[in-house]
Amino acid sequence: GCDSDEKCVLDDAQTPVCREDAGTVAYVLEEGVGLFPSVKIHSDGRIYIAYYDRAPVDAEKFRGNLKLAVVEGETINIEILDGEDGSGNDTGDVGRFASFNFSPDGRIGIAYYDASLNQLKYLERFANESPKIEVVYSGVTPGLKEFAGPDCSLAFDKDNLAHIAFQDATNHRLLFASRQDDNPPWTPGNVVTLLSPSDDGLKNRFGEGGYGFFISQIIKEKLSY
DSSP, rough: OOOEEEEEEETTOOOOEEEGGGSOOOOOOOOOEEEEEEEEETSOOEEEEEEEEESSSSSSEEEEEEEEEETTTTTEEEEESBBBBBTTTOOOEEEEEEEEOOOOOOOEEEEEETTTTTTEEEOOOOSSOEEEEEEEEEOOOOOOOOOOOOOOEEEEEEEEEEEEEEEEETTTEEEEEEEOOSSSSSGGGGGEEEETTTTTHHHHHHHHHOSSSSOOOOOETTEEE
């Protein structure tokens, strides 16, 4: 008897009740500057900090931007990379779970979550060029609702290819995507499931549970761990 966006669950008194499906509930954060910071130090000594800036628009709405701070000595330069156009208009709630890294050929890369479109995104830029933004994953696996992109971790291999480990938080799966020199560079076929609660072998080995929380990856040759 529940609505399509609800599920029948038991309350504290073990009485069946209808509750909004977690898959349809937005991930809510309070306002804050510097949320989900990701820090790297360049070989020239400059400090790079990618982060999510969440500010109120009014009593009920917030805007979120992906920002980059570059610290050189006592000078700090901050720019908005995504979430706002050149005229200051809001273009989406973006930047959560920012993961920053340098590629061997000198580009900067940032993996982050777009909460407005439920997409995992990747931004890259050489020097002071305009950033290029790509959609890595949209959470559209047939038959599954996916809050896909939290806790993402970005790393580059020696061939300058980007690899992103991330979580499907709805189904508690650990996913892994690799960028290819194709058009488009990210495709569903290049996203693999590393760990999933639906894997009976994992259940037998580790018991019931979820995977993909608090990810950190490193690259060894072309393998990621």
